Amino acid sequence: MSRRGLRIAVAPDTDGRVAAAARGEGAEVVPLDQAEALAWTVSDPARFPTELPDGVRWVQLPSAGVEAWFAAGTIDAARVWTSAAGAYAAPVAEHALMLLLAGVRRLPESLAADTWRKTELRPRVGTLAGARVAIIGAGGIARALIPSLTALGADAIAVNRSGRPVPGAARTVAADAAEDVWSAADHVVIAAPQTAQTHHLVGGRRLARMKSTAWLVNVARGTLVDTDALLHALDTGGIAGAALDVTDPEPLPDGHPLWTHPRAIVTPHVANPTATLAAALDTRLAENIRRYRDGAALLGVVDAAVGY
Numbered sequence: 109m110s111r112r113g114l115r116i117a118v119a120p121d122t123d124g125r126v127a128a129a130a131r132g133e134g135a136e137v138v139p140l141d142q143a144e145a146l147a148w149t150v151s152d153p154a155r156f157p158t159e160l161p162d163g164v165r166w167v168q169l170p171s172a173g174v175e176a177w178f179a180a181g182t183i184d185a186a187r188v189w190t191s192a193a194g195a196y197a198a199p200v201a202e203h204a205l206m207l208l209l210a211g212v213r214r215l216p217e218s219l220a221a222d223t224w225r226k227t228e229l230r231p232r233v234g235t236l237a238g239a240r241v242a243i244i245g246a247g248g249i250a251r252a253l254i255p256s257l258t259a260l261g262a263d264a265i266a267v268n269r270s271g272r273p274v275p276g277a278a279r280t281v282a283a284d285a286a287e288d289v290w291s292a293a294d295h296v297v298i299a300a301p302q303t304a305q306t307h308h309l310v311g312g313r314r315l316a317r318m319k320s321t322a323w324l325v326n327v328a329r330g331t332l333v334d335t336d337a338l339l340h341a342l343d344t345g346g347i348a349g350a351a352l353d354v355t356d357p358e359p360l361p362d363g364h365p366l367w368t369h370p371r372a373i374v375t376p377h378v379a380n381p382t383a384t385l386a387a388a389l390d391t392r393l394a395e396n397i398r399r400y401r402d403g404a405a406l407l408g409v410v411d412a413a414v415g416y
Contacts, residue, residue, distance in 0.1 A: 113401065114133075114134070114144065114397060114401055115135070115136050115142060115143050116136070116138070116143055116144070116147055117140040117143035117146045118130060118137055118146075118147045119140060119146065119148060119149065119157075120148075120149060122137075125386060125390060126147055126149050126389070126390065127147075129390040129393050130147060130394075130397060133394050134397075135397050135401075140157070140161060141163075143163065143164055144164060144166070145164065145167070145168070146160065146164050148168065148169055149170055151169075151171045153179075154180070156180070156182050160186075160187070162186075164187055165187050166187060166188045166400060167187060167188070167190070168393055168396055169189065169190065170192055170389055171192055172191055172192045172193045172195065172196055172380075172408075173193075173301065173329065174189075174191045174410055174416055175301075175302045175303070175329070175415070178412075178415060183410060183412060185412060188406065189410040190407065190409050191408045192388070192392050192408060193248060193408040194247060194392075194407065194408060195248075195389060195391065195392035196380045196384070197248035197249045199380055199381055199384045199388075200249050200252075200380055201249050201250075201252035201256065202252075202256075203353060203379035203380075204253055204297050204299070204325050204353075204379065205253060205256050205257070207325045207352075207353065207373060208236070208241070208295060208297065208323060208325050208351065209236065211323035211348065211349045211350075211373060212233075212235065212236060212239075212295070212323060213233055213234065214229055214232055214233050214234075215373075216370070217232075235261075236260045236261065236262040237260060237262065238262070239261075239262045239294040239295060240262070240263050240264075240278075240292060240293050240294045241262050241263070241265065241293060241294065241295045241297060242290070242292075242295070242296045243267065243277075243297045243299055244267045244286075244289075244296060244297065244298050245267065245268070245298065245300025245301065246266035246267055246268040246274045247268070247299065247301075249299040250277075250299055251274065253299075254274070254277055255276060263279075264276065264277045265277065265278065265280075265281065265289055266279070266280045266281070267282075267286045267289055268280065268281075268282070268283065269282070270282065271283075287317075290317040290318055291317045293318070293319075294321070294322055295324075295325070296310075296318065296322060296323075296324050297325045297326075297327070298310060298324070298326040298332055299327055300332060301329075301416035302328065302329035302416075303414065303416060306329075306332050307331055308331070308332070308337075310324065310334065310337075310338070312334065312337040312340065312341075315337055315338065315341040315346055316346060318341075318346070319348075320345060320346060320347060320348065321348050323348050323349045323350065324347060324349070324351070325350075325351045325352075326351075326352045326353065327379050329354050330354040330355040330357070333352075334356075335366070339365060339369070342369055342372060347371075349371040349372060349373070350366075350372050351372075352373065352374050352375070353374075353375045353376075353378065353379045354377055355377075359377075360374060360376075396408075
């Protein structure tokens, strides 16, 4: 394929930065009925066309998670679909590290204090140096997080579907053989995709296996954690705390016990900030246009059989 050969439609934002990114890679931005590829620019499946022209062979979606697109029946077997999985990994990993450090260092208790509590708090302040941090769902977020954990003296235990070694991890475990990880880890970060198999991945049984000094961090999807079971573990001291950027339900209702729980930190699904989102999507689209043009494997190809 020649450098000017790819005909791509950009919708519904037809003349913005995404179109500029496509043109920057030499693609020709054309109407949908003339296109062989489509870059969709909004994360709402309800706005997606009910049918695509047969000539569209590849669709680039703007979101990393694709559960809503499957639920809407958007993704079909007639063409290749790519998500933005991994494109936003760096800022999400940064947020996960912030949440973990805030918990281990007992930041919420210090912020809530209105008097000097050194004698009380200092014995409970921990460190990541020497800790084993399990990352459940060792994809792009894990690969971005592991170097930071290593720099702080922590070892990462990576859990993925295949069990293939993850660079930088002290240990990689296949998901179906990972039950011992919950008790072996000092802390656990959830970064797995949302599928039928990962619903309530973290429930009462696995929370009970975690150390009482462990923090649970969730930057994936709220439904991966059983909220009632989590509240029980927090109330009884089964785990040290939970730091959540995603919740179930989401948005977390006003007055929900997690908002004011002394062992919980909640941020309102902001791990992927607006300031970095647009540039990351443009970079992913540009890379996939280059790969499509060169006949190379695309990044973020959606596997309909596994749901992500």
